[in-house]
Amino acid sequence: MSRLTLLTLQILVAVVVIGLWQVLTSVPIFGTVLLPPFFFSRPLDVALRIVKWFADGTIWVHLWITLTESVLAFVIGSLGGGLVGFWFARKPLIAAVFDPYVKMINALPRVVLAPIFALWLGLGIWSKVALGVTLVFFVVFFNVYQGVKEVSPTVLANGRMLGMSERQLMRHVYWPSALSWMFSSLHTSVGFAVVGAVVGEYLGSAAGLGYLIQQAEGVFDVAGVFAGMVVLAAFVIVIDMLVSMVERRLLVWRPMAHDAHG
Amino acid sequence: MQQAATGADAAASPCAVHLADLTIAFRLADRSTFTAVRDASLSVADGEFVAIVGPTGCGKSTLLNAAAGLLVPATGTVEIFGAPLVGLNRTAGYLFQADALFPWKTSLENVAIGLEVAGTPRQEARDEAAAWLRRVGLGSFGDRYPHMLSGGQRKRVGLAQVLIRHPKILLMDEPFGPLDAQTRQIMGNLLLELWSADRKGVMFVTHDLEEAIALADRVVIMSAGPAARIIGDWTIPLARPREVAEIKLDKAFHDLHREIWAMLRDEVMKGYVQTGGLG
Numbered sequence: 001m002s003r004l005t006l007l008t009l010q011i012l013v014a015v016v017v018i019g020l021w022q023v024l025t026s027v028p029i030f031g032t033v034l035l036p037p038f039f040f041s042r043p044l045d046v047a048l049r050i051v052k053w054f055a056d057g058t059i060w061v062h063l064w065i066t067l068t069e070s071v072l073a074f075v076i077g078s079l080g081g082g083l084v085g086f087w088f089a090r091k092p093l094i095a096a097v098f099d100p101y102v103k104m105i106n107a108l109p110r111v112v113l114a115p116i117f118a119l120w121l122g123l124g125i126w127s128k129v130a131l132g133v134t135l136v137f138f139v140v141f142f143n144v145y146q147g148v149k150e151v152s153p154t155v156l157a158n159g160r161m162l163g164m165s166e167r168q169l170m171r172h173v174y175w176p177s178a179l180s181w182m183f184s185s186l187h188t189s190v191g192f193a194v195v196g197a198v199v200g201e202y203l204g205s206a207a208g209l210g211y212l213i214q215q216a217e218g219v220f221d222v223a224g225v226f227a228g229m230v231v232l233a234a235f236v237i238v239i240d241m242l243v244s245m246v247e248r249r250l251l252v253w254r255p256m257a258h259d260a261h262g
Numbered sequence: 263m264q265q266a267a268t269g270a271d272a273a274a275s276p277c278a279v280h281l282a283d284l285t286i287a288f289r290l291a292d293r294s295t296f297t298a299v300r301d302a303s304l305s306v307a308d309g310e311f312v313a314i315v316g317p318t319g320c321g322k323s324t325l326l327n328a329a330a331g332l333l334v335p336a337t338g339t340v341e342i343f344g345a346p347l348v349g350l351n352r353t354a355g356y357l358f359q360a361d362a363l364f365p366w367k368t369s370l371e372n373v374a375i376g377l378e379v380a381g382t383p384r385q386e387a388r389d390e391a392a393a394w395l396r397r398v399g400l401g402s403f404g405d406r407y408p409h410m411l412s413g414g415q416r417k418r419v420g421l422a423q424v425l426i427r428h429p430k431i432l433l434m435d436e437p438f439g440p441l442d443a444q445t446r447q448i449m450g451n452l453l454l455e456l457w458s459a460d461r462k463g464v465m466f467v468t469h470d471l472e473e474a475i476a477l478a479d480r481v482v483i484m485s486a487g488p489a490a491r492i493i494g495d496w497t498i499p500l501a502r503p504r505e506v507a508e509i510k511l512d513k514a515f516h517d518l519h520r521e522i523w524a525m526l527r528d529e530v531m532k533g534y535v536q537t538g539g540l541g
Contacts, residue, residue, distance in 0.1 A: 157332055158362035160350055162376040162427065172375060176366040253366045253407040 018043045041222040049227040063235065065208040069125050069197035070239070073132025074190055078182070080133065081140030081189075086178055088141075089148030106138045110196070114203045123204050132196025139189040140182055147181030148174050183251055186243050194236055209235065276344030278431045278463025279306040279329050284338035286324050298324040300489040301338075304482060306431070308343075309461035313474035315522075316484030317530040322467040323359070323435050325484075329465060330356050330433050342431070355429030357420055357437040363408040369395060369419045370404035376427040394422040398452065414445040418452070425456060432457070432464040438473070450477055450506035458503060471526060475518055476506045483525055486532035494525050 024035045025042045037045075053059035088095040113134060117127040151173055159173045201210025209232045216224025286299045298321035306312045314322050327333040328340055331350040340347040342354075363372050374391035378384060395404055398418040408416055417437060424432070438446045454477060457464065468474050474481045475498055483494035500514055509515055 152360075152362075154358050154360040154362045155364060158356070158358060159364075160332075161330060161354070161356040162379065162423070163352065164379050168379045172364065172367075172379070176364070180366065253368075253409070255409040 037222075038220070039222060041226050045223040046226040046230065049223045050230060053227065053231070059212075059231065062208050062212050063231070065125060066194070066197050066201065066210070066232075066235070069128040069132060069200070069208065070190070070193040072125070072129045073196050074136055074193035076129065077133040077136025077193065078140045078189060081137040081142075082144045082178070082182055084137075085141040085144030086148055086174070089145045089178075090174070095145075102138075102141075105134075110134045111199060111203075114200055117200070118204050123206060128197045128200030128205065128208070128210075131200040132193045135192035135196045136189045139185050139192060143181040143185040144178045147178035150181075151177045180251060180254070183247055186247055187240060190239055190243050191236065194239065198232065275308070277305040277341070278308045278310070278343060279304070279465060280339075280341040280344075281305070281325065281329065282339045282341070284325070284328055284335045284340070286321070286328060286333060287336045297489045298487060299328075300491055302484075302490070302492050304492060306463045306465055308430075308463050311457065311464040311466065311477060311479045312482060313466045313468060313478035313480070314482045314484060315468060315471050315474045315526065316490065317486045317526075317532065318469060320484045320487040320529070321490040322469075322484055326356075326433050326435050326465055326467050329431075330354055332356075351431070351433075353429060354431040354433050355424035355427060357417075357424050357432070357434040359436040359439050361408065361416060363416060363419055363423070365408050368405050368407055369400060369411065372408070372419055373422045373426055376423060380427070390426060391422070394426045395419070397456070398422045413441050414449060417441065417449055421449075421453065421456070428460070430462055432462050432466075434464065434466045436468055437466075439468075446473065447506045453477065454502075454504060454506070471519065471523060472510060473506075475500075475515060475522070476504060476509050481522060483522065483529070486529045493529070494522065496522055 021035070021040070022043045025033065025037045025040050027033070088098070110131060114127070114131050117130040121127040121130055156169070156173055159169050164172060197208065198210035198213075201208035202214045203210075205211045209228055213225055213228035213232075216222075216228060281302060281304045284299055284302045285297065287295045287297045290296050302325060304312075304314075304325070314325065316322050324333060328335050329342075329347075329351065331340075331347050331354075342351055363369075364375070367375065370388060370391050373394050374384075374387040377387035377390060382390070392401070392404060395401055398421055400415060400418050400422075403411065403415065403419075408419070411419065420437070438449045441449060450473060464478075466474070466478060471481075478498055481494075481496045481498055482492055483496075484490045485493045496518070498518060500509060500512065500518075
């Protein structure tokens with residue numbers, strides 16, 4: 001299928017869905033409007049709301065807050081997960097001792113931590129960052145751990161035979177291998193950073209996209225909820241594209257620039 | 263039939279590699295032990311090219327790993343230039359059967375790394391590496407990553423990576439195993455060319471008897487495993503320089519091949535039965 005046909009079909013899906021939504025919420029069928037606009041809003045209203053947000057500039061501060069929280073959560077979580085993952089992989093005893101606790105914390109739905117973080121860190125950005133960190137940390141941790149563990153024994157033996165010391169093996173063999181695994185989880189961890197930020201905002205904050213959606217919901221402003229969702233989706237897509245660019249740049253040595261969304 | 267004296271000339275000048283009564287055993291998952299090699303003795307003189315041939319799974323690589331110091335034998339001694347081997351064999355270069363290049367480094371970086379970790383300044387190491395890449399015919403491939411190279415090209419980079427350190431002993435574990443027949447011959451010629459320019463002791467493991475005779479000064483035959491032993495040791499008096507493809511048409515080559523194959527055939531059949539014909 002050519003690119004153009006594909007794009008046309010993709011746009012067609014959006015047109016059909018939005019068109020149906022508009023029709024079902026505004027045109028009475030057999031005397032009733034199937035989707036009451038009070039609960040479902042209308043695409044046109046949602047679009048107008050988004051335009052208004054950008055026109056009067058109120059959206060920027062929320063976008064900025066959510067972006068800051070996501071980036072902080074991603075950076076802190078990645079650094080922490082990377083270092084601890086590396087450490088555990090090189091020290092099997094420590095990994096074995098902490099194994100049940102790591103599994104336990106990872107099994108915990110992180111949303112329940114949000115109230116704790118709000119209590120500890122207040123309603124500012126740091127409680128959201130903390131929530132994002134708990135999500136990002138484990139994704140990166142498991143990937144780096146795996147990456148160090150699964151270094152090809154042949155490549156490792158080759159490094160040794162070429163005269164590498166333990167420190168040089170770290171730098172030239174273990175670390176690049178771990179990094180490659182970490183980058184392949186980049187999409188997931190960036191996504192989680194945003195999830196942490198938005199959920200945190202939703203549960204209690206004074207700014208951010210999550211706050212915007214929560215506020216709209218509180219006054220039954222369905223158009224506002226949908227508008228917030230659309231902006232959020234666009235925001236995530238832009239970030240994901242940036243990640244893809246970074247990935248292509250950093251993993252040039254990989255057989256193909258595969259998109260590992262897992 | 264010529265039986266070369268193993269270790270007899272060791273007294274005169276120390277051998278590059280001297281393996282004496284080596285027994286190598288592995289502990290298996292079910293706590294039983296598997297003896298890969300039993301009472302193997304083998305000497306490789308400095309500058310001598312020794313090929314080790316045996317059926318699949320006979321422990322040829324095990325022997326090589328013992329000489330490299332990657333494996334510690336259960337009993338027996340490993341001596342390198344007269345001194346007992348402790349830890350890794352730092353004087354040896356090892357060419358692996360599987361892909362051993364660092365996938366995150368370009369071919370130039372892969373070749374240079376052996377010098378860089380030894381403390382050679384980066385630029386100097388890179389210049390040297392570029393020279394070695396030219397020597398193996400990959401002068402213009404310095405910025406390629408391993409996945410962009412063919413199997414034969416990767417082996418060339420591997421060869422340069424090992425030789426740039428000027429190892430005194432070259433250990434090769436079926437290095438051309440995964441390549442097609444044509445590429446194997448080309449690589450064989452390249453190896454002989456580089457080796458004859460700077461003769462070192464070579465232990466070359468292969469399951470291909472023709473390749474062994476075409477390349478080596480001596481061909482050592484191992485029995486089928488487990489508890490493989492060395493059962494034959496033949497001097498290959500073919501003149502050098504050799505051309506790997508042409509020498510196979512030589513009458514002397516054929517006679518040697520027939521003679522050695524007669525011994526190897528039985529072992530191959532045994533090995534075939536033991537591994538269920540899967541190898």
